[in-house]
Amino acid sequence: MPEQPPYLRIADLFRQRIADGDWTPGDRLPSRSALGAEYGVGDNVIRRAQELLISQGLLEGRAGSGTYVAEPRRRMRMVRSLSRERRGGSPFRADMAALGRNGTWEHQTDAKVPAPPDIAARLGIAEGDLCVRTRYEFMSDSKPVQLSTSWEPYTLTGGMIVVLPEGGPHAGRGVVERMAVIGIQVSHAVEQPEPDHATAEEAELLGVQRGALVLRIQRTYYGGDGRPVETADIVTPAAHVEVVYEVEINNGE
Structure with a gap:
């Protein structure tokens, strides 16, 4: 089977950290460079993983401030x-x-x-x-x-x-x-x-x-x-x- 793209793997890891309570609603995520160093990937992989989770409503981006764990929001x-x-x-x-x-x-x-x-x-x-x-x-x-x-x-x-x-x-x-x-x-x-x-x-x-x-x-x-x-x-x-x-x-x- 083809190998999972790196950004999907990172997105799964981020999703697990939210599920485990390591990151809670309102928490500001570390910078992309810090996360890239932690996971051994480039900033672009971190960016794509965050964009995916933002589109799914788990994270939210705030202009000039960073990326945060989104508050639960009912449809x-x-x-x-x-x-x-x-x-x-x-x-x-x-x-x-x-x-x-x-x-x-x-x-x-x-x-x-x-x-x-x-x-x-x-x-x-x-x-x-x-x-x-x-x-x-x-x-x-x-x-x-x-x-x-x-x-x-x-x-x-x-x-x-x-x-x-x-x-x-x-x-x-x-x-x-x-x-x-x-x-x-x-x-x-x-x-x-x-x-x-x-x-x-x-x-x-x-x-x-x-x-x-x-x-x-x-x-x-x-x-x-x-x-x-x-x-x-x-x-x-x-x-x-x-x-x-x-x-x-x-x-x-």
Whole structure:
């Protein structure tokens, strides 16, 4: 059988030291050069071993400070459900409140952005048609848990009071409620989840290692006439968040 790569062997040894209690949550690990000398390997092997354990949630890197044993962190459950969207107000904030957490977010909206080919296809518009694009960073108790980039056709909301998702009297109320204000009833949403690895930018924003596992969700909201009214790309870190789906049962009422 092929020999195990050195960094995997070192990662196993580090994992055992954590399990044995030699290193406890909050402990700062020795420098890479010190660990390399202790285990007879180079700094690069130590770095790769630490990156692996960071991606698995056992270690955490702190810029300018070093590498620490991570505090135990339970995966947070996030429920995807259209019925939750109909509650009123921000669905994310309501879900975080139900978990006893404070849900906040940062955003950046750009109006009149030409739709790239994939977004145009999802919205049923022509490539280059103008859209309102909003990028979100969602946080739970000040810790990043989700990224999202939302696109809405400008022809749908341009000149309306809800044209800016995070501006005006209906700011932050969610797609379903905002669309209802202009007479559009969202009837359903289609979501396509796929596992993937975080890009460098996503890893930095989510506080995970580059290449860490994430769940990508491609979501599109549809009006009662079947027309797409919004589409978004959502990213959650697999190590910190578990996504479950709540399915409504229609009893014919």
